[in-house]
Amino acid sequence: MDEPRLRIDIFSIFPQMFDSPLRESILKRAQEKGLVHIQVHDIRAYAEGKHRQVDDAPFGGGPGMVMKPEPIFAAVTQTLGYSLEELERLRREARIILLDPAGRKLDQELARELGAERRLALICGRYEGVDERVRERLATDAVSIGDYVISGGELAALVLTDAVVRLVPGVLSNIESVEDESFGAYLLKYPRYTRPRDFRGWKVPEVLVSGNHQEVELWRRNAASERVAKLRPDLTR
Numbered sequence: 001m002d003e004p005r006l007r008i009d010i011f012s013i014f015p016q017m018f019d020s021p022l023r024e025s026i027l028k029r030a031q032e033k034g035l036v037h038i039q040v041h042d043i044r045a046y047a048e049g050k051h052r053q054v055d056d057a058p059f060g061g062g063p064g065m066v067m068k069p070e071p072i073f074a075a076v077t078q079t080l081g082y083s084l085e086e087l088e089r090l091r092r093e094a095r096i097i098l099l100d101p102a103g104r105k106l107d108q109e110l111a112r113e114l115g116a117e118r119r120l121a122l123i124c125g126r127y128e129g130v131d132e133r134v135r136e137r138l139a140t141d142a143v144s145i146g147d148y149v150i151s152g153g154e155l156a157a158l159v160l161t162d163a164v165v166r167l168v169p170g171v172l173s174n175i176e177s178v179e180d181e182s183f184g185a186y187l188l189k190y191p192r193y194t195r196p197r198d199f200r201g202w203k204v205p206e207v208l209v210s211g212n213h214q215e216v217e218l219w220r221r222n223a224a225s226e227r228v229a230k231l232r233p234d235l236t237r
Contacts (some may be wrong), residue, residue, distance in 0.1 A: 004037040005168050006117065010157050011075050012124040013054055013067075015040045017154045027162060030171045038161065041079055047071040055127055064128035072134050076121055087137065096121045096140045098130065099153030099160070103142030106160055110143070114160070115167035122160065124153030188227045188235070190220040 010018060018040045021027065030036040044052045048070065055065040073084065082090040090096070095117050104110060114120060123130070123139065135142060145156045165171055193204040207219045228235055 002034065004034055005170075006036045006115070006165070007119045008036065008038045008122065008161055008164075009076075009079055009120070010038070010040045010122045010124065010161070011043050011072065011079075012040060012152075012154050012157070013043050013126055014124075014152070014154055015042045018158065021158050021162075026166055026171060030165050030168065033170065035168050035170050036165050038165075041075055043067075043071050043075045046074040046078065058128065062128075066128050067126060067130040067134075069131040069133045069138075072123060072130065073138055076123065076138060080119070080121060091138075091140050094119045094121055094140075096123065096138060097160070098123045098125065098135055098139040098142045099144075099156040100125055100129070100135070100142040101144050101147075101149070103144040105147075106143055106145050106163065108163075111160075111163040112167060115164045120164070122153075122157045124157050126152040188224055188232060190224040190227065 012018070022031070022038055022040070027036075027038065031038060044054050047054050047068070052071075053068070054071050055067050058064070058066045076096060077084055077087070077090060080090060080094055095114060097114075097120060099122060123134065143156070143160060145159050150156065193208060197204045197209065205219065207215050210216070
């Protein structure tokens with residue numbers, strides 16, 4: 001079998017959170033086609049000691065716990081086939097992404113950038129965050145999915161994975177599904193309609209059933225622009 005176009009390794013202390021999402025829909029088909037290889041790794045398996053401790057109290061005091069650097073470094077380097085002495089080479093040859101609220105915000109431009117890579121490693125933070133040395137010495141990037149609080153990096157890793165995988169050539173059956181969707185050809189998707197043409201007196205715009213493809217395309221572009229101006233004016237700033 002040919003090598004997959006993209007390999008994604010996800011590192012988490014809650015690997016079971018990925019079981020169902022990775023076995024459904026587009027992510028499932030991408031893996032079955034051999035285009036993408038996604039593997040989830042339990043950081044706790046790389047922790048030392050009887051209790052496999054992955055967190056500890058922060059130096060200087062304060063609430064909560066901080067994820068320890070040793071098991072994260074060990075999990076990423078060993079999985080990707082590097083020693084700790086080869087960190088700089090590892091960081092040149094793979095994108096190692098820490099899911100973190102202080103990171104670069106995920107958008108379609110970043111998804112395309114990451115989709116062009118051959119190998120991604122996603123580190124899921126938890127608790128009060130990860131030891132800063134993970135960000136400084138291991139991760140090549142930090143990525144956020146938005147300005148709000150969630151319990152950990154797992155859901156963020158799934159969002160990033162889905163956004164990137166759907167851009168891999170061959171994953172979607174119709175290339176127009178990528179080129180013509182929201183944040184692609186249009187900033188936001190134009191309004192969509194299907195049967196029935198008349199539902200409780202609410203009718204489909206006549207232009208969409210006119211058969212005039214040029215008029216339909218013009219209507220879609222105008223409707224998409226109007227939607228941006230009304231719902232997401234921030235996208236045009």
